[in-house]
Amino acid sequence: MTVLLVVLGAAVGAPLRYLADRMVQARHDSVFPWGTFTVNVTGSALLGFLIALPAGDGMIALAGTGFCGALTTYSTFGYETLRLAEDDARLHAALNAVGSVIGGLGAAYGGMVLAQAITT
Template structure:
């Protein structure tokens, strides 16, 4: 039961953090490129990699890894915004968004994992 509570608490704060940070960044970049979601997802990839590398106990993993990071990062928003760019025929932004999201996301997760192992 405590695992469910920890994931719920982490998810609550992760979702609020994502909303505030993403909207704050996006407000400064109104040109249509989803920079807010990109920044949040790349940050989350790095932090989740770091948490994984640190080999934290299962309770902290439930709170921060599954709960907070699960709600902080958002694969569904990435897909929705990608589809909107494609639909609006903003192909350059569409491909740039996908390439940056996946390639840098994997790189950041790997870097976080390496750093986390050294902490």
């Protein structure tokens, strides 16, 4: 049953990631991968929020592992960072790497704090 919940969450998260990435990136005329950055930070905030809620294993499998796992994308982040470095946009590559890690961790923490504030 848990595997099915993960699959269902991922079936929603993956297409949403693609659509959100394209929508955000289309609004920016920049080499910086704003679409991937946005979905990764947003997904981190949502996952932090979900983890801090008093939810059961089924909800974590569906929304956390499935949805957030498919919404966020470490492989695309890695690829785009290396592509920027190879294209001599090293400052953008460094900003993407540092900003994504700090932004993702900060967003996850913010999501946790928000969930705790709502539930207490």
